[in-house]
Amino acid sequence: MRIPLSACLLATTFLVAITGPQRAAGMQLFGSIDLGLAWLDEDADRYGRFSGLDEAGASPLADIRLERLPQDADDWYLRLEGTRLGLPSRRLDFLAERSGQQALSLSWREMPSWSLSGGATPFMAGPGGRLSLPGDWQGLETPAGLAASDAELHPVEIRSRRKRLDLGYWQRFRDRWRVEIEASEERRNGNRLIGAIFGYTGGNPRGMLLPAVVDDSTQRLESRLTYADPAGHQYGVVWSGSFYRNDRRSIDFENPFTRHPQWAPATGHPDGFGRVADYPDNSAHQLRAFGAWKLGDRTRLGADLAYGLMRQDDLLLPYTANDQLQVDEPLPVSRLDAEMRTTVANLRLVTQATDRVNLVVAYRYDDRDNRTPSLPWRIVGADSQDQRPDDETRINLPYSLRRQKLAIDGRWRLDGYQRLVGGLAFEREDRDDFAEVAQLDEWGGEIGWRGRIGSKMRFRLDAERSVRRFDEYVGRAPFRAGRLPGTVEPEDFENHPELRKYNVADRDRSGFGLRLDIQPTSRLSLGLGGRYHRDDYDDERFGLQRSEVRTVAVDFGWQLSRAVTISGLFSSDRYQAEQSGRDWPGFAPQLAFDPARNWWASHDDRVETASASLAWRDAAFARRLLAALDLNGGVDLGADFVHVRARGDIDVRAAEGLTVEPLPETFTRRRSWAAWARYSAPSGWRVQLRVEHERFRSRDYAFEDVAIDSVANLLLLGRAAPDYSVTAVLATLGYRF
């Protein structure tokens, strides 16, 4: 058990004790306390990846709720609520509120996140956080044979936990004004999986996966002043700040590989070290002003302007962690002084043009102005080689983007039951000259029909269509801008000239959806929905050529009786995409123009989801059964079921110049069920029992039959895809007062 059960018991006993006299004095105090245990029959990290309920054996459960009701309009409403207090996903909330006048809130949250386990690594966190190898580590030429050797390997668990404290206060004053302050601090501890490389050896670097320590924090502060009058006018100003802090500037690691002939001396094991930059400190400020004005009886104008500043000025790491490497030219600056200025403006006019027609006209301006200096950097290749020559200098490119969108949407009431909706939009994106596309325009429209058929059926139909076009695609623009003038020839390129990146490519988008809600009886509701969405790109070019999404969903809710309710959902989603490329080895650049080396990949991802829930309040048969045992009170029963099956296929094909083999299907299946019962005695005592079972299977070729040493020059973890079956029993005893 991670948290001593005695601590939970002590806390809740204390709560009962302090509230007892108040209840005796007749105060409006209500609440409940539930204490118990959860038991798992085996470790199942993934089952409890967000709850922390992941270790075989028992874990404490504790939930509390305590509330004091106000005696009059000026009195305070108080509530203290704690959930899962015995688990790493615990939460404690406190609220004190004077209705409509002021409120104070405090919240403590712990959020675990499990990523993976089952792998192994020779690395351990050593002094100063450096990832060290065992003392008797023999340098590897390649990882081959490592799994079978007696080298010291440690099991790896990748997990982290966030702990967050939120404070909030608001107060209304002079009837129309309101001030709000929110502050939070979030700490994150644990580790994360990173890749790291050592050496550029003519296309054969050595690499490894590392469990990097995570220990950072984010503070946030927001203050807000708003005004609202009965006429419908609203104004407000908001300042918000966010401050990310990370004391670790880098993730340093010992090189597990022996020196490669192409590496500089003293860079192989045991002398060489590698370094990956950790996340730098950063801050963001935003000042926002907004207002909403009523212009006559039928029109309202809203405006929102936000100006922000994102800064990052952490001390830069040196070019390399290895002092032995020859570095002739120092860093151009010791701190980057990176800065992004953001401006977001929204104008929205809402008007009821006639009794039947409503219109919304909106304009949005979103500018990310990256003012980070663009500087030359003479890099050191992965801590293994001397500084590169001047003609291989790289220049950082601070990307900026400006988006503008003008949209008009309308709603036309045909009659009391039917509405037509529709809209037109134009969006323009402007990027820097060093981006592939400097200007991108998109025209779009949508139309919908909503209505009722009789009193038992509602429907909704939607269709959309948009066309996006760039002015010019210059694929080599970022490549050229990222190098010193004169060091690349005009005809040089990095990405293939025929590639079109899908986020800035020409695109024709279309989609339509249908939703039908039927209520044949007052106790039964049925929903049926479908959606089709398609993006078409230029299929004469390389890159993404087409993507499609098809969704069909059915859901229902059925109140069998006053006590029994069943609900369920089935959803089938299919994501398909087509992409193409040309295999183009560097040793023969002329092959970039050889169509015999074309390849295509067809993606076909399918997900089927089914879930159902049964809730039976105060089951009559159980009440009779208990009565026979001389027990009064009611029993609530319930059951939940979830089935999710996801499959992913990538069909790879190639022209005659290449050889390909099929990729196996990836597969995930989760099947979970739960049954629960709750007995509530008239005296306030209650007992809850819950049984859950989850079977999870997955197949993923990235991990299947892949050991720590399966890949030449790459040290993996040798973990398997998750596959488990776990049963959990949860029992609590509670008292409600």
Place this chain on the structure above:
Amino acid sequence: MCHGENAPLPAAGIVHSSHAALFGEGGQGCTACHGPSREHLGLAEDGTRPLPDHPFGPDDPSAAINATCSTCHAGQLAPHWRGSVHEFEELACTDCHSAHDAAGDAVLDPSRQAGVCFDCHQRERAEFMRPSRHPVATGGFASDAELLSCSDCHDAHGSAAVAELKGATLNETCYECHAELRGPFLWEHAPVREDCSTCHLPHGAIHDALLSQRPPQLCQQCHLAQYHPSTVRSGTGLPPLGADPNLLGQSCMNCHTAVHGSNHPSSPGFTR
């Protein structure tokens, strides 16, 4: 008691909220929202009980319901409500909020809020059940800790951003929890800086890390340079035929670990 805890239309739970002040000394009680409703206190000639003045029923116009709530909550109504998706779809406050629930208003309770949203957003409910997802509970299971709720990212009352997101932009919403990725970095990955959803699905995905497609093919949709970026990746790279580092382990991220941006002076390729 017609509206007691176990009655067909329970309303006594309203006292378990700050609305309880309406029932304290000097409060207007039920009539504060439902109107004087004098006829509701008696029976009609046919023996039926007339509805209160403002019953907040499904046939009541949403504008009328919202106007009643606004008499007290006007200051809390977001300035972007007018013209927002929910307003445009003519939702009433009572479509989501429940003032009578003994356990409090579910939509204000982080552990129950998603259940209310999923009543209409069934597709999102299914998305949150996928193998890779954000920790929003879909209901029922003890393992399913409700660490996040819909309102952590979205503002149901309207916002100035796409999809009614709370931040000024999609990325700024993501940075609320992922502030380490905010930068600006020395080496920027342009699409990351512009829009997280270029590669990630926000609710749930079948691929790890909420990726919309599987790497390396996802990466190859934008990276088709000489050497390894353009190489066709197929079963020839899997055991026993081969062992392609771009297909195994973390795929491209085995080496390109800093795809969200890097501050290492020697990392233009996001490897450090």
